[in-house]
Amino acid sequence: xxxxxxxxxxxxxxxxxxxxxxxxxxxxxxxxxxxxxxxxxxxxxxxxxxxxxxxxxxxxxxxxxxxxxxxxxxxxxxxxxxxxxxxxxxxxxxxxxxxxxxxxxxxxxxxxxxxx
Amino acid sequence: xxxxxxxxxxxxxxxxxxxxxxxxxxxxxxxxxxxxxxxxxxxxxxxxxxxxxxxxxxxxxxxxxxxxxxxxxxxxxxxxxxxxxxxxxxxxxxxxxxxxxxxxxxxxxxxxxxxxxxxxxxxxxxxxxxxxxxxxxxxxxxxxxxxxxxxxxxxxxxxxxxxxxxxxxxxxxxxxxxxxxxxxxxxxxxxxxxxxxxxxxxxxxxxxxxxxxxxxxxxxxxxxxxxxxxxxxxxxxxxxxxxxxxxxxxxxxxxxxxxxxxxxxxxxxxxxxxxxxxxxxxxxxxxxxxxxxxxxxxxxxxxxxxxxxxxxxxxxxxxxxxxxxxxxxxxxxxxxxxxxxxxxxxxxxxxxxxxxxxxxxxxxxxxxxxxxxxxxxxxxxxxxxxxxxxxxxxxxxxxxxxxxxxxxxxxxxxxxxxxxxxxxxxxxxxxxxxxxxxxxxxxxxxxxxxxxxxxxxxxxxxxxxxxxxxxxxxxx
Numbered sequence: 146x147x148x149x150x151x152x153x154x155x156x157x158x159x160x161x162x163x164x165x166x167x168x169x170x171x172x173x174x175x176x177x178x179x180x181x182x183x184x185x186x187x188x189x190x191x192x193x194x195x196x197x198x199x200x201x202x203x204x205x206x207x208x209x210x211x212x213x214x215x216x217x218x219x220x221x222x223x224x225x226x227x228x229x230x231x232x233x234x235x236x237x238x239x240x241x242x243x244x245x246x247x248x249x250x251x252x253x254x255x256x257x258x259x260x261x
Numbered sequence: 262x263x264x265x266x267x268x269x270x271x272x273x274x275x276x277x278x279x280x281x282x283x284x285x286x287x288x289x290x291x292x293x294x295x296x297x298x299x300x301x302x303x304x305x306x307x308x309x310x311x312x313x314x315x316x317x318x319x320x321x322x323x324x325x326x327x328x329x330x331x332x333x334x335x336x337x338x339x340x341x342x343x344x345x346x347x348x349x350x351x352x353x354x355x356x357x358x359x360x361x362x363x364x365x366x367x368x369x370x371x372x373x374x375x376x377x378x379x380x381x382x383x384x385x386x387x388x389x390x391x392x393x394x395x396x397x398x399x400x401x402x403x404x405x406x407x408x409x410x411x412x413x414x415x416x417x418x419x420x421x422x423x424x425x426x427x428x429x430x431x432x433x434x435x436x437x438x439x440x441x442x443x444x445x446x447x448x449x450x451x452x453x454x455x456x457x458x459x460x461x462x463x464x465x466x467x468x469x470x471x472x473x474x475x476x477x478x479x480x481x482x483x484x485x486x487x488x489x490x491x492x493x494x495x496x497x498x499x500x501x502x503x504x505x506x507x508x509x510x511x512x513x514x515x516x517x518x519x520x521x522x523x524x525x526x527x528x529x530x531x532x533x534x535x536x537x538x539x540x541x542x543x544x545x546x547x548x549x550x551x552x553x554x555x556x557x558x559x560x561x562x563x564x565x566x567x568x569x570x571x572x573x574x575x576x577x578x579x580x581x582x583x584x585x586x587x588x589x590x591x592x593x594x595x596x597x598x599x600x601x602x603x604x605x606x607x608x609x610x611x612x613x614x615x616x617x618x619x620x621x622x623x624x625x626x627x628x629x630x631x632x633x634x635x636x637x638x639x640x641x642x643x644x645x646x647x648x649x650x651x652x653x654x655x656x657x658x659x660x661x662x663x664x665x666x667x668x669x670x671x672x673x674x675x676x677x678x679x680x681x682x683x684x685x686x687x688x689x690x691x692x693x694x695x696x697x698x699x700x701x702x703x704x705x706x707x708x709x710x711x712x713x714x715x716x717x718x719x720x721x722x723x724x725x726x727x728x729x730x731x732x733x734x735x736x737x
Contacts, residue, residue, distance in 0.1 A: 163606060165602070165605050165606065165634055165638065166602050166605055166634075166637075166638040166641060166642070167601075167602030167603055167606065168602075196609075196627075196630065196631065196634070197631075198631050198634040198635050198638065198692075198695060199635055199638070199691040199692045199695055200634075200638060202691055226624075227627055227628060227631055227699070230698060230699075231631070231691075231695055234691065234694045234695055235691045235694070235695075
């Protein structure tokens, strides 16, 4: 798993590779610091994720709670059909205030820029 | 079964006094004893020859009867401590009382041992007063047993019962000493020729009434409760009523009738013991029936539950047991140990590669991999470690993941199969939903000794019959 936090806009977290039980905790920490930096909202870009199971769902839910409790917005970029399926099966795609996008441009329109 | 059902109805309405075998036997015995008593009264005065020397079997029978009475006391008081049933408490106390009296009688019997000593040589011979006292106590407490509503729940607990029994026996020993000390000053009950005196005859007449009234009440109570202990106790009460009455009818100590009555009395004590044991046998058979019923109900529940879960998942989640999974999966082509989180990636990679080599297309390999990841994650989360294996079937593969963890509680399984959406996102549910969606069938065996999940993947997705709505569509 490679986690990149965008230099230009700290609100974009791109996770490429594998997300599973072994590294979900690390992902949680990155989400926590991103929400601290950008309380208005974050973008989780999973378009480069090759494997994700329900451990990833837990991490996304964790980020979602942090963001929405501060009144922020959240968007997810999904491309992998399996990852999409998992989001649908777990009901994460129906959460209010969590937007699912096909590309980054869509997500950047929804989530405002980081203020800090 | 028949019997217990009847017992429940009888005690519920309290008045259904239908005859049964034991009741008929009680009536027949009552008639027989009445005829015998009448005969003894008619031949009043004609006593048989007095046997000398006193035969050894008199104290032996007494000793035997005393042991039987102690067994009755033990079993009846034990029954009381469990069932809190007042009748067994009073029967137990009465049996203990008469048992102590008979034990003294036998142990202090002169000339019992070869060489002419009693078993306990230091004790004086048991006064007739004490034996009479014991038999009267027995009759009185049996009468109480037939009518008592107390002691019931919480009146007398287990420890209290032991203290009370010990105090009761201590009191009887004291009564023995008192009888010995006071014997000279009390009216004589038996003359030197073995004839019974007026005080004894009067006493026995009272005792006979106690036993006879007790027998009637006990029989009545038996018809209400169908408690075999009470039924057989009625026999004993009749035998005792008859035997004390027989002394009034002109019997003498140590004559032929006197010996015969010893045997009748010992036999009737055995009847009470038999009644108690019968209750244990009934209890045991009832218990077995109940256990069988519970097991049957459990099996039905399990079958219902399995079918519900299978139906709710369109036949994709099969709750089963480990043996069935072994049968379905067949021999393993490869196996792995699950120890650490990195194993998720390693095993998944291996299995995806093997599946790909076997001809699975890319998408199905990935979906199997994700389902496998879920299964292995569950092992790491809930059991810490386990194992995985891959099995080849005619039309695909089965990946088996098992652990020796605490198992999934039965009540959590419907959530796995039935709950939809976000509410399951943080439960075990999501993982299983992913497995169900991404493979063709999931077998689940779970219990105290661990959980086994088998993920079945065919080369091609099975055709969905039009009659069924697939899980994927219904989830939308």
